Amino acid sequence: MADIETIRRYDDALFSARDVETGYGDLQVLYGVDVDVQADEVVLLFGPNGAGKSTLMRALFKQLPLWDGTIEMDGQDFSALASNEMVPNGVAYVPQTENVFPNLTVGENLDIGSIHAADPEKRRETMYDLFPRLEERHGQDAETLSGGERQMLAMARALMPDPDLLLVDEPSAGLAPQLIERAFEHVDRVREAGTAVLMVEQNVKAALEVTDRAYALDVGENKFEADADTIRDSERVRDLYLGE
Template identity: 65%
Template sequence: MGNQDLETIPVIDNALFSARDIEAGYGELQVLHGVDIDIRQNEIVLVFGPNGAGKSTLIKALYGRLPLWSGTIEINGSDLSDVRSNQMIEHGIGFVPQTENVFPNLTVSENLDIGAIHLTDAEPRRAELLELFPQLKQRVTQTAETLSGGEQQMLAMARALMPNPDLLFIDEPSAGLSPQLIDRTFDHIAQIRKNGTAVLIIEQDIHAALSVADRGYVLEMGENRFEGDAVNIQKSQQIRDLYLGR
């Protein structure tokens, strides 16, 4: 596949989630300069790029943690451009931040209860998620601070999944985990998609993320640089040279 194909950022008409011309930043510092992202139903999409590319800023802007300077965000045709982060779950979007993503002093069970705040009957959903994350099943009465790093990541994902969102944003799921736990984390992400939730991942371990992703976007200097399906990204010599380290 030629590089030109990867550099073309297509617009997907049947997307579940679309972000167009996203501009955002901090104070007077503009970080994002017109970024476009599409996510289809039940699709895993990876965003990667060099340090300082604007990846974390993008996920915060998409989730309403940072105000948009300009651009539009939609899910299922509903405009989310002015929706704040605490209302996103009502529109079908969950979020797993990189840090401080569990309540350390609360038990596994209590963390899941917080995720279920909008549900009238949380028990069936809790049972489903404890099947998805069987290690948590054995630890429901333990406080989150006593869990390993990998188990805390599982709990953060399970809690965000309690309301059964259409789309889950995950920021750096592999951060601080051993290689074995990274593989397990991405296996869980693949299963989340299989169970009907689309996923947007920001991730530094590009090889691990591409093993489960359908498509990827490369950001550079706050702009779209490349886009392609995961197989073609892995095959691209230019992307290997620039971003994959081999």
């Protein structure tokens, strides 16, 4: 079996985080975390509650300061960028909560997402092709959408500028069981449309169906990294993280 405990570094990655350390106030949460995402790849971050997964996503989108480490995109150092500079530089983020404007319509949410889009109308058409349900709900307030529709809208709004990388935190959170598979189908379609995806997800079994590679985080550190099949077949991962 492949060595899942050696955290490989990919020199040709689209996006790379190296030795990331951060936290909240005086509380350190991450201790030297590495993550790579290659072009057109879906990469999964998983681990127990409190492992630092969402903290890492916030740090990668520069919503938290880097205490140490570096972030690079396409060979360019993003470590000093502010959060509001990430989208114009090709990185979009869908947080787990408060990821749409509930009092605005579907179309208005997409308008806000189009601020950095080169061709807003073309991107809107692309989003409606990717998520046909949103076109049906175009004039409807986001607060009236179902959980699955809100998740589609959150992803579509983030994708409006045509980013190279989409960060998604818990895409299946709060969804009915019958909608979880569909949520990951949407993630796969985003990748097929040319945007790489890094996602945090607790439903590891379902997420691995559309994942190329995965990282396990635990107590703020990298524990395992491998392709999806190796992670799925690892007895150690199943025992520690999948409840099997």
